[in-house]
Amino acid sequence: MATLIEAPVVKLTKDEILRYSRHLIMPEVGMDGQLKLKQAKVLCIGAGGLGSPLALYLAAAGVGKLGIVDFDVVDFTNLQRQIIHDTNDVGRPKLTSARETIADINPNVEVVGFETRLTSENALEIFKDFDIVADGTDNFPTRYLVNDACVLLGKPNVYGSIFRFEGQASVFYAKEGPCYRCLYPEPPPPGLVPSCAEGGVLGVLPGIVGCIQAMEVIKLIIGRGQPLIGRLLLFDALSMKFRELKLRKNPECPVCGEHPTVTKLIDYDQFCGVRGEDHIVPITVPEISAREVKKMMDEKKPFVLVDVREPHEVQICRIPGSTLIPLGDVPKRMNELNSADEIVVHCRSGQRSAQAVGLLMKAGFRKIHNLKGGVLAWADQVDFTMPKY
Amino acid sequence: MSVKVIIPTPLRQYTEKKESIELEAKTVAEALASLTGQYADLRRHLYNDEGKLRTFVNIYLNDEDIRYLQKEQTPLGTNDVISIVPSIAGGSSQLSVFGSQ
Numbered sequence: 309m310a311t312l313i314e315a316p317v318v319k320l321t322k323d324e325i326l327r328y329s330r331h332l333i334m335p336e337v338g339m340d341g342q343l344k345l346k347q348a349k350v351l352c353i354g355a356g357g358l359g360s361p362l363a364l365y366l367a368a369a370g371v372g373k374l375g376i377v378d379f380d381v382v383d384f385t386n387l388q389r390q391i392i393h394d395t396n397d398v399g400r401p402k403l404t405s406a407r408e409t410i411a412d413i414n415p416n417v418e419v420v421g422f423e424t425r426l427t428s429e430n431a432l433e434i435f436k437d438f439d440i441v442a443d444g445t446d447n448f449p450t451r452y453l454v455n456d457a458c459v460l461l462g463k464p465n466v467y468g469s470i471f472r473f474e475g476q477a478s479v480f481y482a483k484e485g486p487c488y489r490c491l492y493p494e495p496p497p498p499g500l501v502p503s504c505a506e507g508g509v510l511g512v513l514p515g516i517v518g519c520i521q522a523m524e525v526i527k528l529i530i531g532r533g534q535p536l537i538g539r540l541l542l543f544d545a546l547s548m549k550f551r552e553l554k555l556r557k558n559p560e561c562p563v564c565g566e567h568p569t570v571t572k573l574i575d576y577d578q579f580c581g582v583r584g585e586d587h588i589v590p591i592t593v594p595e596i597s598a599r600e601v602k603k604m605m606d607e608k609k610p611f612v613l614v615d616v617r618e619p620h621e622v623q624i625c626r627i628p629g630s631t632l633i634p635l636g637d638v639p640k641r642m643n644e645l646n647s648a649d650e651i652v653v654h655c656r657s658g659q660r661s662a663q664a665v666g667l668l669m670k671a672g673f674r675k676i677h678n679l680k681g682g683v684l685a686w687a688d689q690v691d692f693t694m695p696k697y
Numbered sequence: 698m699s700v701k702v703i704i705p706t707p708l709r710q711y712t713e714k715k716e717s718i719e720l721e722a723k724t725v726a727e728a729l730a731s732l733t734g735q736y737a738d739l740r741r742h743l744y745n746d747e748g749k750l751r752t753f754v755n756i757y758l759n760d761e762d763i764r765y766l767q768k769e770q771t772p773l774g775t776n777d778v779i780s781i782v783p784s785i786a787g788g789s790s791q792l793s794v795f796g797s798q
Contacts, residue, residue: 448784474706492784496753542782544706547716553760553782636710 312439312464313344313529318372320346324416328370341530342370346416348529351375351438353426353454355406357514358444358468358521360392365522367410367417371529374410375438377422378402389511426450428573431457440528442466442521444514448495449576455480455488456573459564464528464537468521473510473545475517478536478555479524482564485538490558490565495580513545593665596677598689601652605629611650616664617683621656625694627686635660638667647673654679654686656697698723698773702732703780711738725758726769728779743781755782 320328320342331337331345348371352359355378366374382390382397382405390402397405403421410419422434426445435441435457443454443465451469458465464481467488480487520541527533540553562569604611615622615630622632633641635655645651651673655661658681665678679685687694702718712718718735722728733740745751756763757780763771773779 472706491755492753494752496751496784540782542780551760551780553757553780554762556762556765 312531313348318343318346324370327414327416331369336532337530341532344529344531345370345526346372348440349373349375349438350525350529351377351435351441352444353377353441353450354444354446355390355392355402356380356386356444356446357389357470357509357511358518359406359442360390361515361518362442362444362468362522362525363406363410364392364413365519366525367414369522369526370414371417371525373418373420373438375420375422375434376403376406377424377426377434378406379423379425389509389514391515426453428453428575431573432461435461435463438463440464440466440525442468442525444468444518444521449580451488452495452579453573453576456563456570458482459487459489460572466521466524466528468514468517470509470514470517472508473513475513475520475543475545477517477520477524477541477543478539479528481535481537482557486555486557487561487564489563490561491540491555493558493562510545516545517543593662593669594677595658595680596652597680598685601679601686602690604652609650611652612645614645614651614653614664616653616655616661621697624697625683625687627654627683627691630654635664638664642668642671642673645673647675649675651676652679653677654682656682657684658682698775698777700728700773700775700777700779702728703778705781705783707783708739708742708781711742712736722773724769724773725756725763725771725779728773729756729769753784756780757782 320339325332328342331342332339350366350371350373352363352366352374355363355376359376359378363374363376380402382393382400382402384398386393387395392409393402393405401423403423407419407421410417424430426434431453441454441458441463443451445451445454455465458480459482462483464479465488466479468475468477524536527535538555540555542551542553557564559566601613613627613630615626615632616635616638617632618634619632633644645668653661653664653668653676658678661682662678665676668676683694684696687696699719699721702720704712704716704718709716718732720728720731722731729743733743743751743754750756750769758766758771758773759778763769
């Protein structure tokens with residue numbers, strides 16, 4: 309494998325030697341390896357679910373320079389998995405919080421923060437000073453941007469991604485193997501991606517995948533072991549099974565292939581929006597506010613309130629008088645509804661219910677409205693005792 | 698040939714939550730046809746309107762991408778495992794290409 313880190317020119321202090329003693333006494337790392345770590349510059353895209361364990365372990369391992377790209381602010385719901393942030397950090401920029409945690413773990417690490425959205429205009433400039441990029445982002449446009457920038461600059465992209473209780477990990481290094489586009493040449497059309505992140509995730513899952521990413525970064529730096537280049541690691545947490553699939557370099561890959569057509573960064577939002585393969589789910593449907601629905605209830609106006617959430621969500625909270633028909637069941641249970649009735653459909657935040665209203669309107673329902681903002685809006689406007697989730 | 702098809706998490710809502718399906722087929726195409734025959738909702742998520750496999754879904758036979766074998770005409774052997782591998786992008790939040798849950 310090509311040597312990523314040059315022959316060491318730095319030295320370790322006495323304190324550092326003691327700090328990293330457990331690395332130094334391993335022949336696979338030794339002084340040479342630890343000096344490579346000290347000299348290494350790693351860029352973490354995202355200080356969230358994946359970025360947290362990634363940055364924590366790279367800092368603990370003594371990576372000399374850690375770049376972090378994140379413009380987000382710590383949210384209460386992040387704490388279930390983004391362990392670099394704690395309760396006192398809620399409301400603070402993730403970058404600030406991450407810096408402080410890293411400084412506590414290892415003050416020898418230089419943290420370079422980029423409190424900005426990664427774009428085609430700034431990516432090459434931000435990436436160029438780093439040796440390795442670790443991708444912990446949460447959206448497709450950025451994944452393609454990171455991939456393309458890494459290919460153009462010749463840098464390895466340590467990839468990790470998760471969904472609920474499944475994870476993927478790999479190392480995309482175009483010089484020695486496939487890139488992300490060899491695996492997925494095109495992003496999914498936005499019409500098929502739900503706009504609300506209601507899938508949920510087992511908090512510890514990004515912990516595991518982020519640690520795998522950290523492990524791969526360290527292996528690349530010290531030049532030991534077999535990296536995940538050309539290999540897609542699949543992890544199913546519920547069955548606790550790891551599987552591995554072969555990834556091949558696509559000779560026709562538009563970015564890293566023999567005749568690349570992508571030679572500079574493009575507009576990734578457009579790239580992810582242009583490839584419409586299917587009907588875009590209608591999101592403009594007739595709406596009604598929570599206050600208006602409450603008014604109908606108070607005035608005893610007859611209407612049917614349909615809840616399209618899942619049964620386990622109803623256990624958290626429900627609006628009195630609602631009928632539960634989970635979104636997946638709407639097509640086969642819509643005959644339970646009478647199109648002569650006034651119908652209001654709701655979910656948690658208004659996105660799934662918008663889809664349901666769309667489906668019902670296609671089936672001929674006309675007297676139908678989407679409860680804008682869902683139970684979250686109900687909790688804000690009508691029932692302040694209702695928990696939000 | 699008796700083969701197993703592994704269903705990724707985002708698609709399990711369309712296969713009655715089953716993680717894998719056993720079926721009989723001679724080629725990958727037959728296996729996928731049998732699968733989408735049993736679970737009609739899967740069809741539009743795996744295939745576009747022109748009947749082509751969607752590009753953000755990869756199909757593997759054991760550990761090889763079928764694009765580097767004989768694509769959907771790849772013949773199957775007994776106890777082969779077909780994996781459907783969609784692109785996922787969850788990092789901080791969770792995104793699936795296959796519709797909300």
